[in-house]
Amino acid sequence: METPEKDNKEKGDKKRGKAKDNAAGKEEITGCPECGSKSLIRDYGKAEIFCADCGLVISENIVDPGPEWRAFDSEQTSKRARVGAPMTYRIHDKGLSTVVTWTSGQGHNKLNIWQQRTHIANTTERSFIFALSEIDRMACALKLPVNIREAASMLYRKAMKKRLIRGRSIEGLTSALLYITCRQYGVPRTLEEVREISRVRVGQKEIRRAYRFLLRELDLKVSPTSPIDFVPRFCSLLNLSGDIRSKAVEIIKKATEAELTNGRGPIGIAAAAIYIAAILSGEHRTQKEVSDVTGVTEVTIRNRYKELSEQLEIDVLL
DNA sequence: AAGACGAAAGTGGTTGA
């Protein structure tokens, strides 16, 4: 299924931009159950609904229940409604399977050839099924929405068509694919987070190798991650409010303008910006707490935060 | 005692000859 497009008669309903600019790609709906604020942000790109005021993440895994078509009266509704499962890339034969029965009377040679062929088909098929279930399992553990799972599955299918799978570890490939699709969708997960939920024997190094390999062979491009993309998730993991989230984004934007982010790791920047924003707002989080959530060390947070506060002339009084 | 700080050495990846 595609990213849903709902009735767009109400204006402002569908300005959907790239996730690069954080303001675009979002639409306002109403009612935060926590603070009563009217400014909820629904972001299909990031698959989150959150409150812009208190930062409560209402849903991290929204699936738009609406149909992808539009109907203006009940007649159209009944005409356009369909039944049956949607076609999905996550089922190994796209959900359209055909059962081949064999008939007697075939020559013995042909039969053997067929047996061999189906044997090969079965083993590759089996690994394919396993790969898809792995993608599903990991995506689930990473709290990723269905459209990202679909995209990853589709890429795996593509890789198979290009015969890129043979001789490589499925776990490494699927991990790398998820890592790639997350970045493409503007909801980056850190490499460490992906490694954590993949099967034990896979190391970061292997995932990274598969990642580079797939980018090259499938001719994919991922733009460098903006620290901003990490902010909402890290903030919600730290139970920080929406004020702090926007303050952190603000800091990152200024830092980018001042070219303080060049050559630095985006996660470290995000971590430091959040650390500063939290202090400024009186909701102090220790360097350790931020470090645990972001996966960068306290030392790096310190270094980034020193640079940012000095160069941007932010007074951080503890 | 916990948090913040910073020096120094180590690690893994990138780059350019």
Added chain:
DNA sequence: TCAACAACTTTCGTCTT
């Protein structure tokens, strides 16, 4: 292929609250 290099980590002693 190798060495230089930058970013980041690990470790640890010291200072601050």
